[in-house]
Amino acid sequence: MSKYKLNVSRDVDTDEPGVYILNLPAGFKFNHDPFVTEHVRGYDSMRELREEIKWAVVPCVCAECQHAK
Numbered sequence: 001m002s003k004y005k006l007n008v009s010r011d012v013d014t015d016e017p018g019v020y021i022l023n024l025p026a027g028f029k030f031n032h033d034p035f036v037t038e039h040v041r042g043y044d045s046m047r048e049l050r051e052e053i054k055w056a057v058v059p060c061v062c063a064e065c066q067h068a069k
Helices: 046-056 063-068
Strands: 020-023 028-030 040-043 057-059
Touching: 020 046, 040 046, 046 057
Parallel strands: none
Antiparallel strands: 020 040, 028 057
16 A cells, blocks of 8 residues: 655645644545544644644545545
8 A cells, every 4th residue: 555645735735824724635534543534634823734644645446535536
């Protein structure tokens, strides 16, 4: 399986100052809860976002990701 590589222009939205929304591409999810497939998460800073993706993003094989490929 491949490892997630951040692409800020594709994956990060900023709706208001100090709010960063990471929208993971198909094939990746956050590993916080094994019973929940989470593909989007908000952060208070780019530093927080960059630090968390080092350990929190894992490959995903949910139906939504498989359909998008």
